[in-house]
Amino acid sequence: xxxxxxxxxxxxxxxxxxxxxxxxxxxxxxxxxxxxxxxxxxxxxxxxxxxxxxxxxxxxxxxxxxxxxxxxxxxxxxxxxxxxxxxxxxxxxxxxxxxxxxxxxxxxxxxxxxxxxxxxxxxxxxxxxxxxxxxxxxxxxxxxxxxxxxxxxxxxxxxxxxxxxxxxxxxxxxxxxxxxxxxxxxxxxxxxxxxxxxxxxxxxxxxxxxxxxxxxxxxxxxxxxxxxxxxxxxxxxxxxxxxxxxxxxxxxxxxxxxxxxxxxxxxxxxxxxxxxxxxxxxxxxxxxxxxxxxxxxxxxxxxxxxxxxxxxxxxxxxxxxxxxxxxxxxxxxxxxxxxxxxxxxxxxxxxxxxxxxxxxxxxxxxxxxxxxxxxxxxxxxxxxxxxxxxxxxxxxxxxxxxxx
Amino acid sequence: xxxxxxxxxxxxxxxxxxxxxxxxxxxxxxxxxxxxxxxxxxxxxxxxxxxxxxxxxxxxxxxxxxxxxxxxxxxxxxxxxxxxxxxxxxxxxxxxxxxxxxxxxxxxxxxxxxxxxxxxxxxxxxxxxxxxxxxxxxxxxxxxxxxxxxxxxxxxxxxxxxxxxxxxxxxxxxxxxxxxxxxxxxxxxxxxxxxxxxxxxxxxxxxxxxxxxxxxxxxxxxxxxxxxxxxxxxxxxxxxxxxxxxxxxxxxxxxxxxxxxxxxxxx
Numbered sequence: 149x150x151x152x153x154x155x156x157x158x159x160x161x162x163x164x165x166x167x168x169x170x171x172x173x174x175x176x177x178x179x180x181x182x183x184x185x186x187x188x189x190x191x192x193x194x195x196x197x198x199x200x201x202x203x204x205x206x207x208x209x210x211x212x213x214x215x216x217x218x219x220x221x222x223x224x225x226x227x228x229x230x231x232x233x234x235x236x237x238x239x240x241x242x243x244x245x246x247x248x249x250x251x252x253x254x255x256x257x258x259x260x261x262x263x264x265x266x267x268x269x270x271x272x273x274x275x276x277x278x279x280x281x282x283x284x285x286x287x288x289x290x291x292x293x294x295x296x297x298x299x300x301x302x303x304x305x306x307x308x309x310x311x312x313x314x315x316x317x318x319x320x321x322x323x324x325x326x327x328x329x330x331x332x333x334x335x336x337x338x339x340x341x342x343x344x345x346x347x348x349x350x351x352x353x354x355x356x357x358x359x360x361x362x363x364x365x366x367x368x369x370x371x372x373x374x375x376x377x378x379x380x381x382x383x384x385x386x387x388x389x390x391x392x393x394x395x396x397x398x399x400x401x402x403x404x405x406x407x408x409x410x411x412x413x414x415x416x417x418x419x420x421x422x423x424x425x426x427x428x429x430x431x432x433x434x435x436x437x438x439x440x441x442x443x444x445x446x447x448x449x450x451x452x453x454x455x456x457x458x459x460x461x462x463x464x465x466x467x468x469x470x471x472x473x474x475x476x477x478x479x480x481x482x483x484x485x486x487x488x489x490x491x492x493x494x495x496x497x498x499x500x501x502x503x504x505x506x507x508x509x510x511x512x513x514x515x516x517x518x519x520x521x522x523x524x525x526x527x528x529x530x531x532x533x534x535x536x537x538x539x540x541x542x543x544x545x546x547x548x549x550x551x552x
Numbered sequence: 553x554x555x556x557x558x559x560x561x562x563x564x565x566x567x568x569x570x571x572x573x574x575x576x577x578x579x580x581x582x583x584x585x586x587x588x589x590x591x592x593x594x595x596x597x598x599x600x601x602x603x604x605x606x607x608x609x610x611x612x613x614x615x616x617x618x619x620x621x622x623x624x625x626x627x628x629x630x631x632x633x634x635x636x637x638x639x640x641x642x643x644x645x646x647x648x649x650x651x652x653x654x655x656x657x658x659x660x661x662x663x664x665x666x667x668x669x670x671x672x673x674x675x676x677x678x679x680x681x682x683x684x685x686x687x688x689x690x691x692x693x694x695x696x697x698x699x700x701x702x703x704x705x706x707x708x709x710x711x712x713x714x715x716x717x718x719x720x721x722x723x724x725x726x727x728x729x730x731x732x733x734x735x736x737x738x739x740x741x742x743x744x745x746x747x748x749x750x751x752x753x754x755x756x757x758x759x760x761x762x763x764x765x766x767x768x769x770x771x772x773x774x775x776x777x778x779x780x781x782x783x784x785x786x787x788x789x790x791x792x793x794x795x796x797x798x799x800x801x802x803x804x805x806x807x808x809x810x811x812x813x814x815x816x817x818x819x
Binding site: 250 | 581
């Protein structure tokens with residue numbers, strides 16, 4: 149028995165996409181006489197992929213749409229064959245690529261349980277043993293003898309999920325199952341994940357949900373344009389993934405244009421955030437920016453806001469709220485605005501927005517979204533918006549402190 | 553070894569479930585349900601009987617020609633059901649193939665087994681007609697299971713080949729439809745072999761389906777049935793269609809196995 153549940157070595161996958169599909173006899177006949185037929189395009193879906201997943205590991209795969217992660221998952225499941233390289237799997241593997249594989253709307257709920265179960269490798273007898281559990285978990289006792297086509301989509305998903313979680317696999321491949329279902333169903337999914345983790349199952353998990361990656365994965369892998377970008381701790385991968393969608397301001401001038409506007413009577417320059425990466429022990433963050441008056445202005449107001457990856461504005465303030473009046477600025481006057489704030493942030497990537505307005509509340513001189521960014525690395529991530537330093541103590545019984 | 557057993561177990565579970573599902577869905581929603589398994593060949597029999605026995609008087613020379621005719625139709629229907637179903641079997645399950653890795657041959661095998669159940673039901677009807685017609689049961693009836701096995705293997709092999717070809721070549725279903733139309737008349741089903749020129753008869757008998765139908769008629773209905781042995785005056789000639797079946801089965805299985813790795817991405 150090896151330590152590795154899955155080993156992928158140097159895998160390439162090409163899909164050959166004929167320009168005109170040669171799926172008719174006519175095409176074959178014509179291509180017999182023509183030397184070249186239209187030409188085929190080779191799509192490189194995966195390029196030199198090598199990694200391994202240890203037994204009992206929860207391994208996340210993230211990447212943009214079309215990056216090749218679903219192809220990779222299908223390769224692990226043995227649905228697709230690699231063009232080059234090899235995939236070794238040690239243990240019984242159950243792909244969870246879609247719930248309710250093989251469900252037939254013309255059959256009853258009961259018959260579908262047996263059919264779906266068979267596809268997951270259960271004999272009739274084994275399903276019969278688990279049948280009551282499945283039905284109870286799905287909360288569909290009254291509907292089992294009705295045809296599936298009369299089920300709501302939520303009922304179908306519940307039934308499929310209840311069968312699927314009975315699959316006794318060593319290795320599970322999960323592909324964005326969580327994208328479906330309502331809040332209570334998602335909670336059930338997460339509970340199931342916790343159970344899997346507790347039972348030391350090997351799980352390969354493809355998702356776009358970075359919160360799930362951070363919460364469940366032991367390691368994660370980022371794929372971009374058919375190649376592995378990196379394999380690292382989940383929090384780092386999640387940040388890198390986020391970066392894909394928020395290109396940094398360096399050299400992205402045209403991005404700036406879109407998110408920056410105003411009458412330009414005042415212009416911001418020299419924005420800095422220190423430190424640009426914060427760790428748990430760093431308590432202060434300093435945002436500093438110069439503002440130059442291009443034209444004379446009266447009662448300017450300087451403001452800032454901080455936005456997290458999900459687009460929520462976490463906090464912000466301005467000089468008016470802080471009751472700092474600046475009666476006027478002459479053309480060419482330069483001020484330096486500095487904000488100091490406590491590090492109460494959660495592990496995430498944040499962007500800083502700046503605003504120079506006039507106190508009439510209508511005139512905008514310089515409105516600059518995503519003027520700067522900073523990253524917070526906090527191993528004690530919480531699934532909430534902010535994460536201030538908290539002193540937690542438990543007394544009364546013996547408590548083991550497992551912090552280093 | 554353990555893995556092999558596991559895989560085999562999975563195939564059996566799947567096979568069983570697919571056959572059961574297929575049977576459940578077959579007459580889903582129809583008023584007479586499974587009775588149609590019996591009614592369809594009977595209705596066809598009545599039509600062909602009226603046309604060929606009553607009006608055209610094809611079978612006057614042969615004893616028990618109605619039973620003879622029914623048996624031929626039932627066997628041909630089995631062959632047609634397995635092969636016609638086989639063409640679209642893999643493509644029709646494309647949705648499943650793209651989501652799960654399972655032994656693909658199970659799909660085709662399930663289709664042929666469910667047709668076999670149909671054949672068994674139909675053969676019961678044939679036996680009832682044999683009783684009504686006072687057909688003398690011969691010892692040669694013991695030879696029937698062997699011939700039916702040959703039919704099973706040949707139909708399955710054709711289905712394997714067609715299903716794998718259809719993934720790449722979507723014209724196959726039309727081609728096969730036309731071929732089957734022709735083959736129906738090129739097989740001694742509605743006419744007795746004695747009604748056509750001897751040379752033509754010799755040629756037709758080289759087809760495994762003709763050989764199988766005639767051998768079963770010989771075994772079950774009457775020893776007056778010309779078989780490939782009697783047509784050529786040499787029992788060894790039977791090895792030709794049997795050889796065709798064996799070579800065909802090996803070739804089709806090899807081709808299917810080779811192609812099946814790529815079904816998921818080519819459908």
